[in-house]
Amino acid sequence: MLPFILKRLGLAVLVALTVSFISFSLLFLSGDPAAALAGETASGEDIEAVRRLYGFDRPMLVQYGEWLWQAVQGNFGESYYFKLPVQSLIADRLSVTMTLGVCGITFALLTAVPLGVAAAIRPNSIIDRVALFLSVAGQAMPSFWFGLILIVLFAIQLGWLPPSGASSWRHYIMPTIVLGYYAMPAIMRLTRAGMLEVLNSDYIRTARAKGAGEMRVMFKHALRNAIIPVVSLAAVQMGFMLGGSIVVESVFALHGAGYLAWESIARNDLPTVQALILIFSMFYIVFNFLADVLNAWLDPRMRSS
Amino acid sequence: MPVLKTIDPLLEEISGPTPSQILRKRVTGHSGLLFGVGVVLLLVIVAILAPVLAPHDPYAQSLANRMVKPVFMGGTWEHPLGTDHLGRDYLSRLIYGARVSLLIGAVAALISGVIGTAMGVAAGYFGGKVDTVVTFLINVRLAMPVVLVALAVVAILGGSLQVVIGVLGLLLWDRFAVVMRASTLQVRRREYVAAAQAIGASTPRVILSEIMPNIANNLIVIVTLEMAHAILLEAALSFLGLGVQPPTPSWGLMVSEGKNMMLFEPWLVLIPGFVLFVLVLAINLMGDGLRDVTAPENRG
Numbered sequence: 001m002l003p004f005i006l007k008r009l010g011l012a013v014l015v016a017l018t019v020s021f022i023s024f025s026l027l028f029l030s031g032d033p034a035a036a037l038a039g040e041t042a043s044g045e046d047i048e049a050v051r052r053l054y055g056f057d058r059p060m061l062v063q064y065g066e067w068l069w070q071a072v073q074g075n076f077g078e079s080y081y082f083k084l085p086v087q088s089l090i091a092d093r094l095s096v097t098m099t100l101g102v103c104g105i106t107f108a109l110l111t112a113v114p115l116g117v118a119a120a121i122r123p124n125s126i127i128d129r130v131a132l133f134l135s136v137a138g139q140a141m142p143s144f145w146f147g148l149i150l151i152v153l154f155a156i157q158l159g160w161l162p163p164s165g166a167s168s169w170r171h172y173i174m175p176t177i178v179l180g181y182y183a184m185p186a187i188m189r190l191t192r193a194g195m196l197e198v199l200n201s202d203y204i205r206t207a208r209a210k211g212a213g214e215m216r217v218m219f220k221h222a223l224r225n226a227i228i229p230v231v232s233l234a235a236v237q238m239g240f241m242l243g244g245s246i247v248v249e250s251v252f253a254l255h256g257a258g259y260l261a262w263e264s265i266a267r268n269d270l271p272t273v274q275a276l277i278l279i280f281s282m283f284y285i286v287f288n289f290l291a292d293v294l295n296a297w298l299d300p301r302m303r304s305s
Numbered sequence: 306m307p308v309l310k311t312i313d314p315l316l317e318e319i320s321g322p323t324p325s326q327i328l329r330k331r332v333t334g335h336s337g338l339l340f341g342v343g344v345v346l347l348l349v350i351v352a353i354l355a356p357v358l359a360p361h362d363p364y365a366q367s368l369a370n371r372m373v374k375p376v377f378m379g380g381t382w383e384h385p386l387g388t389d390h391l392g393r394d395y396l397s398r399l400i401y402g403a404r405v406s407l408l409i410g411a412v413a414a415l416i417s418g419v420i421g422t423a424m425g426v427a428a429g430y431f432g433g434k435v436d437t438v439v440t441f442l443i444n445v446r447l448a449m450p451v452v453l454v455a456l457a458v459v460a461i462l463g464g465s466l467q468v469v470i471g472v473l474g475l476l477l478w479d480r481f482a483v484v485m486r487a488s489t490l491q492v493r494r495r496e497y498v499a500a501a502q503a504i505g506a507s508t509p510r511v512i513l514s515e516i517m518p519n520i521a522n523n524l525i526v527i528v529t530l531e532m533a534h535a536i537l538l539e540a541a542l543s544f545l546g547l548g549v550q551p552p553t554p555s556w557g558l559m560v561s562e563g564k565n566m567m568l569f570e571p572w573l574v575l576i577p578g579f580v581l582f583v584l585v586l587a588i589n590l591m592g593d594g595l596r597d598v599t600a601p602e603n604r605g
Contacts, residue, residue: 011444018445029461136593140586142537144544145560145578152571243450247541261453262545265460273457280450288448 004296004303012289016282020071023277024064027270032056037080067274076275081267086275089260094279096166096256097245100175104245105238107180108187113230116191117223120199131192135185143244147178147251164253175252182244183237190233194226228298232291239284331598338594344587352403359397360385363554367392372570386576389559390566395573398554399580405555406536406584409470413535414528416474421481422524428482429489430512439482446479455538456547464550469542473535484527488520495519522599529592533585540581556581 027033034051035042042050051057055066070077076086119128154174155163165171198204199222207221246258253259257276264272296303322330332338351358367388374380375387375395386395428439455472462468492498493516501515540557542548549555551562556577563573 011441014441015444015448018441019448022445022449026457026461029458136586136589137582140533140537140582140589142540142544142557142560142578142581142585144541144557145574145581148560148564148567148574148578152567152574156568156571243453246450246452246456247545250545262456265453265456265547268460273453277450277453277457280453281448284448284450 001296001303005293008289008292012285016285017068019281019285020068020278021064023274023281024067025060026274026277028060033270071275071278077271079264079269079272081264081269081272086272089272090257090275090279093255093257093260096254097242097249097258100172100179100245100248100254100256101238101242103172103176104179104241105183105234107176108183108237109230109234111180112184112187113191113227116188117195117218117226119188120192120195120226121218123196128192131188135188138181138185141181143178143182144247144251146181147174147248150174150178151251166254166256171252171254175248175254178251179241179245179248183234183241186237187230187233191226191230194229195222198222198226228295232295235287235291235294236284239287242283243280328598335594335598337590338598341587341589341591341594344583345591348403348584348587349407351400352407355400355404359394359400361394361397363393363397363401364552365393372566372573374570375572375576378572387572389562389573395559395576398559399556399577401554402556402559402577402580403584405466405549405553406539406581409466409473409539409549410532410536410588412470413473413477413539414532416471417476417478417531417535418481418524418528420475421478421527422485424478425482425485425487426489426512426516426520429486430493430508430516436486439486443479443482446476449476451476451538452541455542456545459542460547464542464548466549466553469539469548473538477531477535477538480531481524481527484523485520488523489516492516492519522595525599526592526596529588529595533588533592536581536588537585 032047034047034054034056037054038047038050055063067077074087076090078084079086079089082089115127115131115134119125119131122128151163151174154161161173162168162171204217204221207217212221242258245256246261248254249256249258250262257279261273261276261280263269264276292302361384368391370384370388370392371390373384373388373392376382376385378387380387384394384396386399388394389398424439424442428436455476458472459468462472498511498515501511506515539548539555540560543555543557544561546561549558551558559577560574560581563570563577567574
């Protein structure tokens with residue numbers, strides 16, 4: 001187990017380093033960052049001054065090394081727009097996004113797992129068809145459009161929920177549904193497929209032959225085994241969802257890290273954008289690593305691969 | 306009569322359905338596939354014939370005719386789906402919007418398909434160091450938040466059709482690489498591959514004429530799913546104001562423009578979003594259907 005963990009940890013660190021390099025090189029994608037920063041009206045001297053002030057005149061690898069060294073210590077530089085340290089800007093917003101992510105994945109699991117189980121117990125029944133329809137529709141639903149429909153329906157027409165903002169738990173209901181629905185189809189399909197496979201296995205027949213009640217067979221024997229891959233999928237989906245929160249947060253004007261990313265991109269605030277890409281990637285890498293370890297712990301066969 | 310009885314099963318085998326008959330039966334019996342192919346074909350035709358079908362110029366503004374209601378909400382047939390906040394005919398913009406969505410989806414899927422397939426097949430066929438590098442690159446790509454990176458790059462390079470297509474094409478190769486790698490691994494150990502190698506076929510020849518034809522059905526499925534993915538992402542980028550730029554008729558952009566009038570004219574948001582939903586649904590159903598029909602054993 002320990003060699004497996006160390007190997008995965010090494011891979012995770014390498015992936016994180018590569019992502020950090022890509023994220024850093026965004027700065028140079030636009031051509032001359034000093035000219036962009038100085039503005040259109042700046043003279044050649046102004047641009048040179050900005051270049052020296054921000055250290056753009058040094059070799060790229062040196063700049064990357066320094067940026068990374070500062071980033072590891074939690075220092076992402078100063079936002080071009082807000083003129084504040086990037087890390088304090090993000091820290092304020094991250095709790096909103098984390099709350100949304102946790103609510104979203106909880107919603108997805110609470111709807112997808114029961115539906116998947118019910119669909120697997122009676123294949124081709126009405127429930128199975130409804131579950132299939134929900135998952136096919138979920139994969140095709142543009143999340144920004146789904147969010148707007150919910151706003152029209154529940155905020156404008158019915159007036160039950162606030163249309164935007166983050167000041168109470170009621171503000172999180174619609175964003176949670178939209179973000180959760182994004183992760184639901186994959187989880188539902190995996191639960192259904194896993195349950196179908198497990199229900200046809202010998203040990204379920206044995207459990208039934210011993211006279212175990214149907215509920216006991218389903219939950220103690222079947223679901224316990226079918227849920228293992230679902231848990232690791234949920235961890236991976238959580239990583240994806242945090243990155244996907246940018247659309248949902250902008251629809252509901254939920255001022256989280258995703259909203260900050262959108263604002264910063266629109267304002268050309270590159271230090272903030274770089275930091276956010278790195279942070280969202282780190283979430284994915286950490287969740288993916290945890291999922292791998294969890295899998296290997298529950299199923300020793302996974303450790304060799 | 307006993308003679309006929311012994312021949313009977315043989316007769317059955319001879320007169321039974323041929324593989325192409327079985328395939329045809331599977332296709333015509335698959336309603337999801339038929340629906341998907343039908344809708345996609347219809348929208349492709351609409352996109353191609355846009356100049357003929359559109360009743361008005363999609364860019365022509367008319368400040369006197371702003372936000373005319375669609376015909377089913379009390380409007381007239383002059384503008385069957387009404388007009389937007391600049392008085393542009395909504396139906397015409399929708400029809401031209403099909404061009405944008407289908408073009409971006411198809412070209413982005415093509416670019417990412419070439420990249421991902423090359424990587425996946427190389428990793429699966431050569432294994433070893435090549436596989437290690439490709440797997441690592443897939444991990445890196447998956448770790449990067451797609452929407453965020455795409456938004457940032459489009460914002461830096463400027464939002465044009467070419468940039469959006471290029472960025473999506475360079476970002477969406479991960480699933481191609483994963484699936485093509487796995488499929489190649491499966492096919493590589495087959496006897497016909499060993500036979501081709503034994504008679505001295507070159508590596509490119511083995512890959513092109515032995516491996517590729519046998520993983521092509523998986524490839525087609527991923528092409529459709531990634532095309533749907535690219536169309537959804539373009540719409541999301543345009544909705545966020547950092548994709549295709551106005552006045553280009555993009556469905557995502559139309560939803561974004563209608564958003565401000567959503568309180569009074571919800572149809573401005575509902576119509577383009579619904580068309581987008583139906584197109585993506587149809588492409589997904591087509592992909593799922595193709596998989597069911599060509600390789601039912603791969604159903605997930």
